[in-house]
Amino acid sequence: MKAIIMAGGEGTRLRPLTCNIPKPMIPIMGKPVMEYIIELLKKNNITDIGVTLQYLPDEIINYFGDGKDWGVNIRYFIENTPLGTAGSVKNAEKFLDDTFIVISGDSLTDINLSKAIEYHNKKEALATLVIKEVDVPLDYGVVITDKNGAIQGFLEKPSWSEVFSDKVNTGIYILEPEVFTYYEKNQKIDFSNDLFPILLSNKKPLYGYVSQGYWCDIGNIEQFSKCNFDILNGLVDVKIKGEEYKKGIWAGENCEISSKAEIIPPVYLGSNCKIYPGTKLGPYISLGRNITISPGANINRSVIFDNCHIGNYADIKGSVLCKKVQLESRVTIFEDSAIGDETFIGERAVIKPGIKIWPNKHIDGSTTVKGNIIWGGKFSRSLFGKKGISGEVNVDITPEFVSKLGSAYGSIFKTGSKIAISCNDYGAAQMFKYSIATGLLSMGIEVIDLKRMTTSMTRQATKFFGVQGGIHVAVDFDNPQKVNILFFDNDGIDIDKIIERKIETSFIREDFRRVPTDSFKRINHMSDCIEYYTRNLINSLDIKDIKNKKLKIVVNIRSSLLLDVVTKVFNELGISVKLYDEYRDLVGLSKLVKECNANLGIYMSDDGENAVIIDENGGIIKDEAFEALNALVLLKTTKLKTLVAPVTASVTIEKIAE
16 A cells, blocks of 8 residues: 655745754654654555655755665655645656555554554545544544445534534545546646535545544644644653653753752653753653753743753743754743744744744844744854853864854965964864864965964963964863954054954955965964973073072962963973962961961962952951052063053052052
8 A cells, every 4th residue: 555645745834843844853852743654654564655845845855865764665646836735746647656655754553554554444535534533623524424434525624613523634534546537637736625515515435434543634833742742641552762861851862951950750861961960851841853952941831952051040931942952051031932943042032922933033132022033044143252252162163163253364464474373272273273273274374383372371472472462262171162263463462443344344244355365374282382382481580599598388270271381381480389279269378378487479360360468467468458559660670651540440550650
């Protein structure tokens, strides 16, 4: 026996879920809904399958191919214009040379098809409709039968006053090829609205087989979510893609689930999902593949498609997120919302109940969305913030984004210019550094790789090597999901607003020059940058005088890179160094300085840009006092005649200058 799967529907009521994929390809528990239909046909020994297509046909053809991976043979029949359910099946008339079954590719069912076929043959019917008793038949085609199962009439989507039966049409039909003689090819015609009434008026044998299995027409987003949850509840006899590693919790391959995550069954996790500590998932969650759930996130009664990122403390209630949706931290999405493919939602944004957001939208942080967002592309925003360009790793800062950023920066320099790049200790920072290098090289820029350095070291090295500019990539020690990209001029100072706007303009317009092959430069990997930096520091000091004082210093430094440099410098200067481990605990650092009779205590930030000094009496010197001390050191140890200070600076600096 052969089967026809009707898979041409657009699924307009399911948008934005179906904006980029046809309705039969909507994923349920890790598989397209049509895959469940193919598995059901195979289970009932039906392996010769035709598929009618119209909307985005390549999505289905590319996924299922010839069907061999599922143990079936698939042929495709594409209609150029919508022909209705019966009209689309007519295209496969030559393929259907015997009794055949028609089934929808966008419904979920476990109905025993073999029993329905047996019933059809027993009744010697021309057409048998598989029907199902439902509590509320208003959204379906209602079928009325006599006591022998013969169909007496039809009514599409009745009102309550018109309801005369609780038996509805499932869209599953067993038919004889003779039905094709009742209408012409390329004629727009439906089975339930047109063909079956014609057969009925011709007194042809039409029967209704009342099925007992599960059936759900995925007509809207609510029904789509229900299908996922019904599988989780064990109401549907289908094969779940994954293993039940705990009661009510299914997981695909290579999932990383923290023991400190709270998972309330039933829950389904697709392959390669990463669940961080402090998350709360469930009940009723269906996740696709390659999903990251960050610490503190709370998700319940929701369906999330492949390749999504959920930021820290995001809260998702009863919603559907399509592919590649990226949520920053503390985003809240309320009930019955649906977020389209590749949408970015910024930090602390709120999506109100029932909101639909079409694909490729950009929702800025702290925005409250109260209405559907359909038109327009990605919203542009300023790239630069208070500290360079910042964002979450692989959410709003991706390798592709950073490579384009490198091209934008490189385009404002002449071909052959030199730019220094560096990063801190994190692997993600190194990845982004080389992505930037790719963009720079594409603009004919020579790249000087300073390797691993702190921000302050990069500033000094940028000036030391005489390059035209510098870029430093730093992943945040306190929040490893956040990355900062800093840009320096040839003096190692932050670029000004004019240069920032040039980079932004170039980035948005993508107005990059085309560099000929013979103009491409290379990456020069510098191996002794930290040694240069260290020697430069030491050579600026009176080593003999410092050694004679036999100083003792307590340091509070977390960055291993910075600590290595500081320790090396102090050791060469004959300074005794003691490490205090409790980072940022200035009170504890002050106590240790006094207990050890140290001359000095130093807290230093991870990037080497900020410090707090503890004097020999345990006094904490920070903020304005530190800036004043810094000014005093500059004026005492250099030939500076002018000191530039912000208008907010303490009057102490004026007195020091005097």
